[in-house]
Amino acid sequence: MPWRLVSTDADFDERFAALLGAKREQASDVDVAVRSIVARVRSEGDAALIALTRQFDQLDLTPATMRVSEAEIDAAFEATAPETLAALRLAHDRIAAHHRRQLPKDDRYTDAIGVELGSRWTAIESAGLYVPGGTASYPSSVLMNAVPAKVAGVERIAMVVPAMRGALNPLVLAAARIAGVSEIYRIGGAQAIAALAYGTETIAPVAKIVGPGNAFVAAAKRQVFGHVGIDMIAGPSEVLVIADGDNDPAWIAADLLAQAEHDAAAQSILITDDAAFADAVEAAVERQLKTLSRAETAAASWATHGAIIVVPSLDDAVPLSDRIAPEHLELAVADPEALFARLRNAGAVFLGRHTPEVIGDYVGGSNHVLPTARSARFSSGLSVLDFVKRTSILKLGAEQLRELGPAAIELARVEGLDAHGRSVAVRLNL
Amino acid sequence: MPWRLVSTDADFDERFAALLGAKREQASDVDVAVRSIVARVRSEGDAALIALTRQFDQLDLTPATMRVSEAEIDAAFEATAPETLAALRLAHDRIAAHHRRQLPKDDRYTDAIGVELGSRWTAIESAGLYVPGGTASYPSSVLMNAVPAKVAGVERIAMVVPAMRGALNPLVLAAARIAGVSEIYRIGGAQAIAALAYGTETIAPVAKIVGPGNAFVAAAKRQVFGHVGIDMIAGPSEVLVIADGDNDPAWIAADLLAQAEHDAAAQSILITDDAAFADAVEAAVERQLKTLSRAETAAASWATHGAIIVVPSLDDAVPLSDRIAPEHLELAVADPEALFARLRNAGAVFLGRHTPEVIGDYVGGSNHVLPTARSARFSSGLSVLDFVKRTSILKLGAEQLRELGPAAIELARVEGLDAHGRSVAVRLNL
Incomplete structure (x- = not known):
């Protein structure tokens, strides 16, 4: 059974924190x-x-x-x-x-x-x-x-x-x-x-x-x-799907299972504002599991790390999603752009009902190497920037050195770095 | 006494490799x-x-x-x-x-x-x-x-x-x-x-x-x-000065000492095409050391890790500089732009005789948190990019999913990931 949370329950904060904090990987001491x-x-x-x-x-x-x-x-x-x-x-x-x-x-x-x-x-x-x-x-x-x-x-x-x-x-x-x-x-x-x-x-x-x-x-x-x-040290894969009740439960269930089949430590989370839809997705997951070649892995992931969170309105999904900071974020809602504009932490976002995360795994064009384990709070997916480096450039003439030099000498002085000051002063005949 | 290398000497390659490989920090096991x-x-x-x-x-x-x-x-x-x-x-x-x-x-x-x-x-x-x-x-x-x-x-x-x-x-x-x-x-x-x-x-x-x-x-x-x-784990600071014989030896000596005064593990290297100029700089370093408040630190750094490398022409400095991949690189030469265009690995470059590295430490505007210990081969100085993260965006409609879906299904199939394939197929009624 996946985690089931209702954001209006009295113990929600505690259980949500437990979900976020649950270890998905055993640290192997190698x-x-x-x-x-x-x-x-x-x-x-x-x-x-x-x-x-x-x-x-x-x-x-x-x-x-x-x-x-x-x-x-x-x-x-x-x-x-x-x-x-x-x-x-x-x-x-x-x-x-x-x-x-x-x-x-x-x-x-x-x-x-x-x-x-x-x-x-x-x-x-x-x-x-x-x-x-x-x-x-x-x-x-x-x-x-x-x-x-x-x-x-x-x-x-x-x-x-x-x-x-x-x-x-x-x-x-x-x-x-x-x-x-x-x-x-x-x-x-x-x-x-x-x-x-x-x-x-x-x-x-x-x-x-x-x-x-x-x-x-x-x-x-x-x-x-x-x-x-x-590059980053990648953890098990994860998806957060934010979905309203107008989705086909089978589509959303398939997306949750596509993540779960990777690894028993993978994590699939659904946030929805429709409790009946949540039930329908859960039932669809159970049905689809029966015909998967990797059913054992997917079932283990879903039972241990899977989660369904019911919120009163999709507005309430925003702070939860930013705390989860998911690697993959699907927005299967009527107005995905409006929701995306209010979200901050995600490795990759998939907008609308016709953008399953799997497209990004293969042929979308964006990269599938993405920050896991909440690290989308501070890091990004693999990109060209990971294979280039920047050299900063500075060039002064005599006039600019005369203008900026005294401030540099002052800061070197208060930092107790004589040779720093001299390296400027010697050029200004000070 | 600093290292003294002449690139035409028979043992140069070996000694240059030793200079690059010399440990400047004791690993403390804490x-x-x-x-x-x-x-x-x-x-x-x-x-x-x-x-x-x-x-x-x-x-x-x-x-x-x-x-x-x-x-x-x-x-x-x-x-x-x-x-x-x-x-x-x-x-x-x-x-x-x-x-x-x-x-x-x-x-x-x-x-x-x-x-x-x-x-x-x-x-x-x-x-x-x-x-x-x-x-x-x-x-x-x-x-x-x-x-x-x-x-x-x-x-x-x-x-x-x-x-x-x-x-x-x-x-x-x-x-x-x-x-x-x-x-x-x-x-x-x-x-x-x-x-x-x-x-x-x-x-x-x-x-x-x-x-x-x-x-x-x-x-x-x-x-x-x-x-x-x-951010990066910073090592001791370092400067490489590439200088022709037309510089005032006192200016270059001051720049080398500005780095050396930071830390006994700091490193200052001069590459020049003028052996007599190299001697003059070395003498100027000795003279200036006498009046520095941090003379002990600077002298220790210079004697242990300092180096002067004499090359036949400044062209020969290019591959050496790229192997050193210095944190700070001063180009005190007649045409610094031409030389810079041929160089690749450096955290920050300081162009021309009136741009001592110290300006970059304080008031130039560029950042002084830079990659040390040859890591400019693969990383950059601190910047705004270190405090932002990127979310990649993908959005397909039904038509685009029909066009790209089959290739995604094919790749999921050969990778043995059924649920991946189904997440696309279920939306295409396949």
């Missing part, structure tokens, strides 16, 4: 193991990668076979059905088109006293992309992570993907080629993150690592952070 | 202590803050005296010399003017098939600002951290600053008022970070925490990351 793996790859390079891949992935590699060959990628391409390739290409083109609009503009200007200021954006030189193995090896995620890097102008994109007993998902290879990934290595786990961060004889290091992974991968990313950049 | 402090504040709130402040700062607080009163800030203002206030205001106004240009623009558009897409930026609701105590309690840092938040539209900025035995730097209070900080609490260390992240009876939690601090503060920020946002 830090010590990961530290030793990272240190080993850092000191032994390829030899460590080969030994660890044999141990964890039951796969024998050599430096020569570590990299996936062009012939293998060709074969994966040929093995992929034309309609799948067409869908991947459509997704790629739409993602690329949307992300090109995110390219930041340089700024350069001269202020009233003649000081030149500015910001210049440049692409990072290289990025590493982690792709999980097994059933979570999604071609759509390859596109979502690689395309923003490519659009940003990153010259080298090195992908790693574990190949348990040698098996690779051909669709992942096909998606990598479509996205313009430069190099693919059949390694995974903390050892792959260490290789990307520090480099080995075969794999050149990268400046930033992105992509989802298990607890070992997440811990390794945290450990190498600072030496290289990393 | 994680366990910090974990217990954070847990205690989280469970005991104000009582823990009061006990820990008594223990670490020798200061007795009550919930009522934790917050710095308006009267105290008034008094700090009145105690500040008019020329200092004027310098702070000039700095504030220039920083605010520059940062207003960083406000990102929303984007909303309809593509060729009628799908509406977009990005909407909103300010984070609240930010915490850590300000160190003692000699590193800089009013300029208060401005640099608070102004971007204010410009972004953050409604609530809560500042924390430790008051050892009750002492607070009045200039820090004055700068906080000028910058529009909403609340100031006289607490510090890991306990202050925990209070900002989780809240106590007296201090409401914030969404993101920024600002520099010691090893305890840095470890606490890492530990609360995810629950709240954090």
